[in-house]
Amino acid sequence: MDIESKKEKFVISRDFENGSEDSASFAPPKYISWIYKLDNFGIETRGIERVSTEERRSLAANKSSLNRFLHVFGLWIAACGGLTTMSSFFLPTLLFGLSMKDSLICGLISMNLGCLVPAYCSTMGPKSGCRQMVGARFLFGQWGVKFVSLICIVGGIGWSVVNCVLGGQILIAINNNIPLSVGIVIIGVISLVIAIFGIRVLLNFQTILSIPLIIASILFYVVVLKKVDYVHESNVLVAEQGFSGLTVRGNWLSFFAIGYSVTATWGSGASDYYILFPEETPSYQIFIVTFLGIAVPSTFVAIIGTICGSIAYAYQPWNDAYNNFGIGGLINECFKPWGRFGSFIVVLLYISLICNNIMNTYSVAFEFQLIDRKLAYIPRWCWAIVMTIIYVVLSVAGKEHFSTILSNFLPMLGYWISMYITILLEENIFFRSSIKTKTLHHNEFDEKANSDWSYNWSNWNKPKGITMGLAADLSFAIGVVGAVLGMNQVYFQGPIAKKIGDYSGDVGMWLCGGFTGVVYPFLRYWELKRFGR
Structure with missing residues (x-):
């Protein structure tokens, strides 16, 4: 792919910043333009751009x-x-x-x-x-x-x-x-x-x-x-x-x-x-x-x-x-x-x-x-x-520390993915149904979008066409509190985890998901009422 054909990618990047699709094309900085010549060797050039229908x-x-x-x-x-x-x-x-x-x-x-x-x-x-x-x-x-x-x-x-x-x-x-x-x-x-x-x-x-x-x-x-x-x-x-x-x-x-x-x-x-x-x-x-x-x-x-x-x-x-x-x-x-x-x-x-x-x-x-x-x-x-x-x-x-890496690193990943899937599920179930879409219509939502959850995916690069993220971000932060209370790691044991046996028990994934799940619907409803998206 040559430099000229790469311009579309940069328009996408500029558009995401501005929330518009009308921005003018612009070339990459000259000091990195040589990188794109290597794309001719057959490697996949697509980045975070959406693949159109x-x-x-x-x-x-x-x-x-x-x-x-x-x-x-x-x-x-x-x-x-x-x-x-x-x-x-x-x-x-x-x-x-x-x-x-x-x-x-x-x-x-x-x-x-x-x-x-x-x-x-x-x-x-x-x-x-x-x-x-x-x-x-x-x-x-x-x-x-x-x-x-x-x-x-x-x-x-x-x-x-x-x-x-x-x-x-x-x-x-x-x-x-x-x-x-x-x-x-x-x-x-x-x-x-x-x-x-x-x-x-x-x-x-x-x-x-x-x-x-x-x-x-x-x-x-x-x-x-x-x-x-x-x-x-x-x-x-x-x-x-x-x-x-x-x-x-x-x-x-x-x-x-x-x-x-x-x-x-x-x-x-x-x-x-x-x-x-x-x-x-x-x-x-x-x-x-x-x-x-x-x-x-x-x-x-x-x-x-x-x-x-x-x-x-x-x-x-x-x-x-x-x-x-x-x-x-x-x-x-x-x-x-x-x-x-x-x-x-x-x-x-x-x-x-x-x-x-x-x-x-x-x-x-x-x-x-x-x-x-x-x-x-x-x-x-x-x-x-x-x-x-x-x-x-x-x-x-x-x-030299394989078992330590496994036992302490993996649960930390479980905490965040539990909060993410909780937010995603509640968003799709409570706020992306056809009824909610008609009630809370905004440019983020699209009644005619060909999607199970009524997302307007064409807005993927438009900040003004997606949620502000306040509800998810705050819910995530509150979920972190739950993870801290229930985690059982070498570097920290939460007060709730300490009560489970001589070596404690890790319940961080349950608590962080629960904390997030309880507060997200309320915060998301407030966000939609306050900002309309």
């Missing part, structure tokens, strides 16, 4: 509906059916001292509950043609969405650190001569290359790899279940800890927050992968394929991860491998009896980390463009490079 219909004419759904289903399988998801489910026994029964009940309920969040968020993609956080402008307003975008950036970088550190552990467990930092860099570089070339390459890459990754997970079942007799011994050791019932419930709640966060945090970018779907695509189809695409592979790997962690609690060779080399060392130890073939399977599981990391690198690049109008001048692929540099450096710095 006409463009989506044109693209849909070249691909069948079944083909589109198969690609996106393969994408979710590759991203969720590997070690990134599995890694959290090694921890309920090893870190929280839960029995096998408690671990499975807690993990599977929390994880599948979390799947509902991205499944619902994804339905906005075909209707809007907008990236997930671009659509969040209709909730948080022009300025509030900047803060939300920063949270998404932190979340995406955090997940990438998890992937990179685990990948480094795996390679060093296979070969002690390979520095951990090499495994980290390999994941970062491959993720970056695929993410740069955009959504079409990403979909094809993920779909192709989904099949060998499924096979690798099945073989992991085979090798782990050979030691399944140690689960009983593990349960005995857990019982001997002598935890009170309240302490067990506290640990249960703390792991519940982790399991929920593993899948729920996909909600921050779920609709990014459906913006090329035609607007007429039924929402229930999008919801089902997303829920199953995340829930099925996540459940599959979560079960074996939980079993493996429980066995490692009692089986000394696996326990030593975990203590010396982390989860990566534990996985490698499981496959040692299979020799070189076992090492090959471990490498396949290593590749699953890349599949997950690609999606982080791809989606988070858009959040940088939402922070400020001037940052939208910089192409998406440039921000992907910036993000990769950041998380590779952080991964090298935190490579």
Whole structure:
């Protein structure tokens, strides 16, 4: 794409600032104009711009509906059916001292509950043609969405650190001569290359790899279940800890927050992968394929991860491998009896980390463009490079603290996504119905808009055509109070969390969502009455 054809993008950026579509075109600053010449290499040039209804219909004419759904289903399988998801489910026994029964009940309920969040968020993609956080402008307003975008950036970088550190552990467990930092860099570089070339390459890459990754997970079942007799011994050791019932419930709640966060945090970018779907695509189809695409592979790997962690609690060779080399060392130890073939399977599981990391690198690049109008001048692929540099450096710095990163970082993401989905649900249910639209008609709302929730998506870049965001921003701030009261982290334990057992229990996700949900309808009603949008 040449400089001239890029002007449309900059008009969009200027229009969002002014709330008008009549602004004159202007070229990018001369000192960065050379960047756009690199777009000719076939990388995806679209940033936060909305994909129009006409463009989506044109693209849909070249691909069948079944083909589109198969690609996106393969994408979710590759991203969720590997070690990134599995890694959290090694921890309920090893870190929280839960029995096998408690671990499975807690993990599977929390994880599948979390799947509902991205499944619902994804339905906005075909209707809007907008990236997930671009659509969040209709909730948080022009300025509030900047803060939300920063949270998404932190979340995406955090997940990438998890992937990179685990990948480094795996390679060093296979070969002690390979520095951990090499495994980290390999994941970062491959993720970056695929993410740069955009959504079409990403979909094809993920779909192709989904099949060998499924096979690798099945073989992991085979090798782990050979030691399944140690689960009983593990349960005995857990019982001997002598935890009170309240302490067990506290640990249960703390792991519940982790399991929920593993899948729920996909909600921050779920609709990014459906913006090329035609607007007429039924929402229930999008919801089902997303829920199953995340829930099925996540459940599959979560079960074996939980079993493996429980066995490692009692089986000394696996326990030593975990203590010396982390989860990566534990996985490698499981496959040692299979020799070189076992090492090959471990490498396949290593590749699953890349599949997950690609999606982080791809989606988070858009959040940088939402922070400020001037940052939208910089192409998406440039921000992907910036993000990769950041998380590779952080991964090298935190490579010795994998379990700490997981147990303290994931619940924090669960807090914010709980507040976001609460606001989104209440906005759609209480304020975007056809009746409300007719009663509270304004340029943000459109009675004739072809949308389930009566959004006028053409206003995505017009601050005067969307909400001011006061209700969502204030509700979010109040929700933070709930998170602080209920959080159970190394650096802070809320007063309510402290009352749940000897080690406290994390109820921050419940309290922040509850606080937000109670106040948002009242604040939003006031905002509509006071400002009309």
